[in-house]
Amino acid sequence: MALNYIWIAFFLIAFVVALVKLVFFADYVVFQQMLTATFDMAKTGFEISLGLTGVLTLWMGIMKIGEKGGIVAILSRIIGPFFEKIFPELGKNHPAYGAISMNIAANMLNLDNAATPMGLQAMKEMQESNPKKDTASNAQIMFMVLNTSGLTVIPVSIMVYRAQLGAVNPTDIFIPLLIATFFSTLAGLISVSIYQRINLFNKVILSWLGGLSAFVVGLIWYFSTLGQEQIERISGVASSVIIFTLIVSFILLALHKKQNVYEAFIEGAKDGFKVAIKIIPYLVAILVAIGVFRASGAMDYLVGGIGSIVAWFGFNTDFVDALPTALMKPLSGSGARGMMIDAMNTHGADSFVGRLASVFQGSTDTTFYVLAVYFGSVGIKRTRHALACGLIADFAGILAAIFVAYLFFH
16 A cells, blocks of 8 residues: 555656746756656666566575475574564464464575465464454564564575676675664564563573674674775675575585475476566556656655755765665565666666665565554554564664665775
């Protein structure tokens, strides 16, 4: 529903801005530019979607190999003890734990097709032990916020778009994105724990959060001691090595499970082809709306206004052109994707803005969409502190993305 209003607003605001420019500033070409933008962006949306087919097919195939090899189940066993501590009201051995662990693990691997059904199943099982059926329980809120914080280990879709739009090294956003999404998830977890009075000083929770935080802080410290060229080179090499190592690990796990690796790849690849074709109308729709919004001058006014405020406070404004992606992300995943593509098209996939928009896209999830789908699936109307904590996670992800982008790419 949110995307419906956003899409309409793009056209209406563009029309009003263009009308003002025509009547008061004698801009006789603005409507022609807007009309041209509709055709250009429709063509761009189709070409991007078509070009995505090969790369998306490849990655969906690889992810299916990992799934068949049992990587999701392995991650579930590893993170299971941690989840038992942050969902105290569920107690031990609750039937929802399996689905919760599988959902989070699938999200970390960017397996959306597997994550959503598991998430809905987890929400259903938690609802059965929820005493107030129209009100979100503590466990359901924690689960929703962990989902919307967008913890991702392998940002497949973002790397695919970067490859299609000409990035020299599409994986160079891997480490910055990992850091940004960690802080988003950490902020969401802490905010919910404060609301629910969960003891974060439990030794299991402390060992997990302490270990991960120490690793991320160490990573930031290490890269802060390097020059810009060294950062880009080491980050690029490390990202590529890590991701290729994961691919080989998926293959070896599948072999160990006596799976037909080739057939698993083909099965996943077929899904990739279907996804690439399926997104054409969605991508064309949002890119046309953004194109009209930009051609009218409304985008320039929006970004310029934000830039002026940032400059007034004395901050560097290079990040401002990527902000539309960050502002759109809590409302609409496809809208934010369109903003990210627009940023890379306009400024270049390997530009600071293009890379930052990519990190924004992967640092959090679509808060309003996740809240509506997960709570709506079990008839919950009173969401309590879920939205507030979700938006706190979003804000932390945005700040972290800006910080790591300046550290790695500026």
